[in-house]
Amino acid sequence: MTQSTGEDMGMETFSRLQLQQELNLRCYKLAANNSRGFKQEFGELKGVGKELAVRAGSLEANKEKNRYPCVLPYDHCRVRLSIQNPDPFSDYINASFVPGGGSERDFICTQGPLPNTIADFWRMVWEQNVRIIVMVTALRYRNTIMCDKYWLIDEGTVYHGLLQVTTVTRKQCQDYFVTTISLRQRDSPNDRIITHYHYPSWPDLGVPNPSSLCAFTEHVRQHLDAIPHLGPAVVHCSAGIGRSGTFVALLWMMQLSVRGITPDIKGAVKDLRMHRMWMVQTLDQYMCVHQCLVYWLSGGPSASSPQSPGVPNQYIKDLPQSSSGQEDRSRRRRQHCHRRKSSEQQENTIQQIFHPGNLLRRLVPSLSQPNKN
Numbered sequence: 001m002t003q004s005t006g007e008d009m010g011m012e013t014f015s016r017l018q019l020q021q022e023l024n025l026r027c028y029k030l031a032a033n034n035s036r037g038f039k040q041e042f043g044e045l046k047g048v049g050k051e052l053a054v055r056a057g058s059l060e061a062n063k064e065k066n067r068y069p070c071v072l073p074y075d076h077c078r079v080r081l082s083i084q085n086p087d088p089f090s091d092y093i094n095a096s097f098v099p100g101g102g103s104e105r106d107f108i109c110t111q112g113p114l115p116n117t118i119a120d121f122w123r124m125v126w127e128q129n130v131r132i133i134v135m136v137t138a139l140r141y142r143n144t145i146m147c148d149k150y151w152l153i154d155e156g157t158v159y160h161g162l163l164q165v166t167t168v169t170r171k172q173c174q175d176y177f178v179t180t181i182s183l184r185q186r187d188s189p190n191d192r193i194i195t196h197y198h199y200p201s202w203p204d205l206g207v208p209n210p211s212s213l214c215a216f217t218e219h220v221r222q223h224l225d226a227i228p229h230l231g232p233a234v235v236h237c238s239a240g241i242g243r244s245g246t247f248v249a250l251l252w253m254m255q256l257s258v259r260g261i262t263p264d265i266k267g268a269v270k271d272l273r274m275h276r277m278w279m280v281q282t283l284d285q286y287m288c289v290h291q292c293l294v295y296w297l298s299g300g301p302s303a304s305s306p307q308s309p310g311v312p313n314q315y316i317k318d319l320p321q322s323s324s325g326q327e328d329r330s331r332r333r334r335q336h337c338h339r340r341k342s343s344e345q346q347e348n349t350i351q352q353i354f355h356p357g358n359l360l361r362r363l364v365p366s367l368s369q370p371n372k373n
Helices: 016-043 060-065 118-127 210-226 242-258 265-273 283-297 326-344 359-363
Strands: 078-080 092-098 107-110 132-135 156-160 163-172 177-185 191-198 233-236
Touching: 016 283, 060 092, 092 118, 107 118, 107 242, 118 156, 118 163, 118 177, 132 210, 191 210, 210 242, 210 283, 233 242, 242 265, 242 283, 265 283
Parallel strands: 107 233, 132 191, 132 233
Antiparallel strands: 078 092, 092 107, 156 163, 163 177, 177 191
């Protein structure tokens, strides 16, 4: 994913130290008075995207394809699969194109696959020419299934629909796993190599250790920079909004910082929420993006190389399991719906419907009119 620098685009750029000092000062102000500034900024984002249409995800024929009935993709940027005759609804998957520093479709954020959507998930990976999958959830959290297992942890082959999914290698890093997967259509000699990054230690609705998350995100960022821009990268957690949005926002701000461009975290989260509801779902996650970026700019660890330190405890929960747990899944769905209803009580009226434009121009005030939020 080769990207131009700010200087290449005729923009004022800053050194890493300058960006760090500026962000440190900004975070110091936001954190004053019991994080009053962070709370105000995050609160101003509540209404973003509220009125965008979700007709496809609401259709009766598609309801069973949604892990959480209140988390649906917006119609204007949902990923559309090819129609599989004779099913006119076979183009639906709970997935959204989102920006990430280069275009409006740098990433696909999606829910963790369900047993009945695993074949659709791999079909999306194939049709969108995806080469990198980032998974930022464990398969289970306590007794709740967060994501159904859609790939083999050990070497071997499994078939999903018309696609053959083969695990070739798997490496351990400090807090995450990197798996190489060969993907091909049945009876076809041509395959594609997919790299699957799995970060299982990120708690649901919580935040991980900044050093750990920065190392993981930097590893993925460097990989994205090193390969041709063939298709978007897929990012998913359980619902595809909180942890997924936090990861994309952090990587996006890293990409801007590498180019010497002042990162605008609030602007990025606002843009992400115009593409998928509740991206960066909690105040803690919003603050985590700031904290991690400060840590990374200060010279925190870059991507760690594959090691063999022993399997993290969190991954033990991910080993073979049944795909039942309908009661847990229903409870989880009700919790997500309750959070939505509670948050909507004080949501601001949305100011404008998404209008595609120059991504960088929306995030860099010097290139556009002053942004009054």
